Amino acid sequence: MNRILRLIATLLFLGMALPAHAALRILATTADWGALATELGGDRVNVYTATGALQDVHRVDAKPSLVARARTADLLVSNGAELEIGWLPVLVRESGNPRIQPGQPGFFEATRQVRLIEVPSQLDRAMGDIHPLGNPHVQLDPRNIATIAKALTERLAGLDAGNAAFYRERGAEFQARWSDAIARWAAKAVPLKGIPVVVMHRDQAYLRNWLGLQELAAIEPKPGVPPSAGHLAQLVSKLSGTPPRMILRNAYNDPKPANWLAERVNAPVVLLPFSVGGTPEAKDLFGLFDDTLNRLLAVIQ
Amino acid sequence: MTVFRHVVASLTLACILCPAIASAADDIATLRAELQSLKDQYAAQVGLLEARIEQLEVAVSATTTGVAAAPEPIEAQAAAPAAGPLASPSALNPAISLILSGNYTNLSRDPETWNIAGFMPSGGEVGPGERSFNLSESELVLSANVDPYFAATLIAAITPENEIEVEEAYFRTLSLPAGFTAKGGRYFSGFGYLNEVHAHAWDFIDQPLVYQALFGNQMAQDGVQVKWLAPTDLFIELGAEAGNGEEFPGTRRNQNGLNGATLFAHVGGDVGDSTSWRFGASWIDLDADDRAYEDIDDLDEAVLNSFTGTSRTWAVDGVLKWTPYGSTARRQLKLQGEYFERKENGDLTFDAEGSALTDTYRSSQSGWYLQGIYQFRPRWRAGLRYDSLDSGTPHIGLVDAGVLPPESFPALLPANPDRISVMLDWNPSEFSRLRAQYAWDDARDAGARDQQFRLQYIYGIGAHGAHKY
Numbered sequence A: 001m002n003r004i005l006r007l008i009a010t011l012l013f014l015g016m017a018l019p020a021h022a023a024l025r026i027l028a029t030t031a032d033w034g035a036l037a038t039e040l041g042g043d044r045v046n047v048y049t050a051t052g053a054l055q056d057v058h059r060v061d062a063k064p065s066l067v068a069r070a071r072t073a074d075l076l077v078s079n080g081a082e083l084e085i086g087w088l089p090v091l092v093r094e095s096g097n098p099r100i101q102p103g104q105p106g107f108f109e110a111t112r113q114v115r116l117i118e119v120p121s122q123l124d125r126a127m128g129d130i131h132p133l134g135n136p137h138v139q140l141d142p143r144n145i146a147t148i149a150k151a152l153t154e155r156l157a158g159l160d161a162g163n164a165a166f167y168r169e170r171g172a173e174f175q176a177r178w179s180d181a182i183a184r185w186a187a188k189a190v191p192l193k194g195i196p197v198v199v200m201h202r203d204q205a206y207l208r209n210w211l212g213l214q215e216l217a218a219i220e221p222k223p224g225v226p227p228s229a230g231h232l233a234q235l236v237s238k239l240s241g242t243p244p245r246m247i248l249r250n251a252y253n254d255p256k257p258a259n260w261l262a263e264r265v266n267a268p269v270v271l272l273p274f275s276v277g278g279t280p281e282a283k284d285l286f287g288l289f290d291d292t293l294n295r296l297l298a299v300i301q
Numbered sequence B: 001m002t003v004f005r006h007v008v009a010s011l012t013l014a015c016i017l018c019p020a021i022a023s024a025a026d027d028i029a030t031l032r033a034e035l036q037s038l039k040d041q042y043a044a045q046v047g048l049l050e051a052r053i054e055q056l057e058v059a060v061s062a063t064t065t066g067v068a069a070a071p072e073p074i075e076a077q078a079a080a081p082a083a084g085p086l087a088s089p090s091a092l093n094p095a096i097s098l099i100l101s102g103n104y105t106n107l108s109r110d111p112e113t114w115n116i117a118g119f120m121p122s123g124g125e126v127g128p129g130e131r132s133f134n135l136s137e138s139e140l141v142l143s144a145n146v147d148p149y150f151a152a153t154l155i156a157a158i159t160p161e162n163e164i165e166v167e168e169a170y171f172r173t174l175s176l177p178a179g180f181t182a183k184g185g186r187y188f189s190g191f192g193y194l195n196e197v198h199a200h201a202w203d204f205i206d207q208p209l210v211y212q213a214l215f216g217n218q219m220a221q222d223g224v225q226v227k228w229l230a231p232t233d234l235f236i237e238l239g240a241e242a243g244n245g246e247e248f249p250g251t252r253r254n255q256n257g258l259n260g261a262t263l264f265a266h267v268g269g270d271v272g273d274s275t276s277w278r279f280g281a282s283w284i285d286l287d288a289d290d291r292a293y294e295d296i297d298d299l300d301e302a303v304l305n306s307f308t309g310t311s312r313t314w315a316v317d318g319v320l321k322w323t324p325y326g327s328t329a330r331r332q333l334k335l336q337g338e339y340f341e342r343k344e345n346g347d348l349t350f351d352a353e354g355s356a357l358t359d360t361y362r363s364s365q366s367g368w369y370l371q372g373i374y375q376f377r378p379r380w381r382a383g384l385r386y387d388s389l390d391s392g393t394p395h396i397g398l399v400d401a402g403v404l405p406p407e408s409f410p411a412l413l414p415a416n417p418d419r420i421s422v423m424l425d426w427n428p429s430e431f432s433r434l435r436a437q438y439a440w441d442d443a444r445d446a447g448a449r450d451q452q453f454r455l456q457y458i459y460g461i462g463a464h465g466a467h468k469y
Helices: A002-017 A031-044 A064-072 A088-094 A142-159 A161-188 A202-211 A229-241 A255-265 A285-300 B002-065 B209-215
Strands: A024-028 A045-049 A075-078 A107-109 A196-199 A214-218 A246-250 A269-272 B095-107 B132-135 B138-145 B150-158 B164-173 B180-188 B220-229 B235-243 B260-271 B275-296 B302-322 B332-350 B357-377 B380-390 B418-429 B432-442 B450-462
Touching: A024 A031, A024 A064, A031 A045, A031 A075, A031 A142, A031 A161, A031 A285, A064 A088, A064 B220, A064 B235, A064 B260, A064 B275, A075 A142, A107 A142, A142 A161, A142 A202, A161 A285, A196 A202, A202 A214, A202 A246, A214 A229, A229 A255, A246 A255, A255 A269, A269 A285, B209 B332, B209 B357, B209 B380, B220 B260, B275 B332
Parallel strands: A024 A045, A024 A075, A075 A107, A196 A214, A196 A246, A246 A269
Antiparallel strands: B095 B132, B095 B138, B095 B450, B138 B150, B150 B164, B164 B180, B180 B220, B220 B235, B235 B260, B260 B275, B275 B302, B302 B332, B332 B357, B357 B380, B380 B418, B418 B432, B432 B450
């Protein structure tokens, strides 16, 4: 028994004696917020991204490896608006880390910084796994990223006061590059306005909104409910009168329903990265939008 | 043992008192947070004003040119910061969720005769249940943060017999430093892997035989738990619990201080992008005082026997999940197994209300299960489980001394019960599950196989649940 106690005591001592890491440790829930934290923090931050672009962030296990990362994080950069509700509360709870508890400076929610669209006026799960706070997939409108970057820069400066000037300078430089890029993308995207499309899930709403795409239908009948054969058949008949120019599929989506529909309505499936890392070209946030536009424009030109 | 318990008790107390020490640091953090929220509010106001000015400018230019300004989708959705939620008394209500469950049961043998051969009955709600349609327990979960230092959770089961049982009711710390978390009240012990999992999240309708035989389904403790998570990239978690030890195989004892201690350790991590794992080892030490059970003696008469002594169990558990793309929505394979071994040492009294003969009792009993669940399509999962128990041959003083024949203790005759279960479930959404399960149950030991076919529904309403790994 004594030996076990001695082992516990040694481990506890080691745990407390570990030197504080020089870099600010950031746990980002999605690839996009991980990429943004890296853009803004540079070499002063150590970013770990909990999920990849090929994952459906709604449905993730609160894996031990993630709990371990949450334990040592100084800052948790999450998407919020209940996108990660099935697993993030468990990470925060099991982490034993007071810094990243909700309400603490180390708990950052991207969606808190911007206005959400599609806020449901009626809350009823008969409509699917709805998000009461609004559509959480805000990263596909680059203007949202600018606003969130501003808030995140201030958060970094607050948490790591010694490097505040560094973060603000880097943040300003990012904002300048980003607004140039937004202007470039807006000009490039003009031909996409009004193009009729079919989407997979409501998660392309911000992209659609930004580009002015016309959403004819969603393959998922209700958020979080996989399409059934009956629903797909209905879609085909609904779309026969007004065929879409393309069917948008995110890199993380199951390709089958989109491909099935594409054959029947005679429209191409366009694979979109959706997140940084979703396609080989979407290496960072700039690449995410460059590649998304290139792939959309390739179909209509 | 007592020294160890004192150490556990002092550590536990120290951890609970820690928020007071940490409060100075917390004050600074709170101030910072307040400052941040002020800044955010300010930014939000400015953003709204900017958006309004933009709108006005558009309107003005439209009226001056005389052309109606068509909303430009590309610029229309200026990202104005969100306004906070409306304040109202009910906005601070705890998160509430309710889980309803029921089943249809078809058994080839009379469930009244069900028992686990070779093991003293655990007294829990174990076994295949009753035939035909049954309502299961309805689970009501209420939880919220109390303040910046504590969170509280109540999980109550409303039984089909119209009673309310407190399954768990505990507080949990939010602000202990250095990776510590403390929990107190009534909670499912961190022993093993499945012990903390509530019935609605089980992968089969029932618990493995080893949980039914050794813990009467699940081990709840009234006490305190302290966990510590190592600051390493490898998941290393150590935990200790101290409780009143009332739940089977312990009993409530009329004494001050601790009467039940648990230690557990978990290690976990990833292999590549798609595979994750967790292994654990646990140990629980309990005392039983007059733990009674019913049996039929060799003269076919009902007797009440009782055990007084120590009951110590150790366990190892392991879980491996293979999830292509890391997303549980599409495909997942989950392998899981646990091995328990329990040693009991003390006195056994035969016919406590009659002849009351007492002599020594010593047993070493074990059991394990191994199960695999495969989600082969987005809404479908199939599972296979094998259960096995080994009762060992107990040393019963009264039998060894020739006072009574072994047949006086039919419940303790050596046996190796086992069971095979298969299940298939369909999950229309994250909130509903319909399941079919078939089991070949040899719990009564060889020669008395029960074929069990069951259908089950589970529905969850209210707050979105989040489950542990």
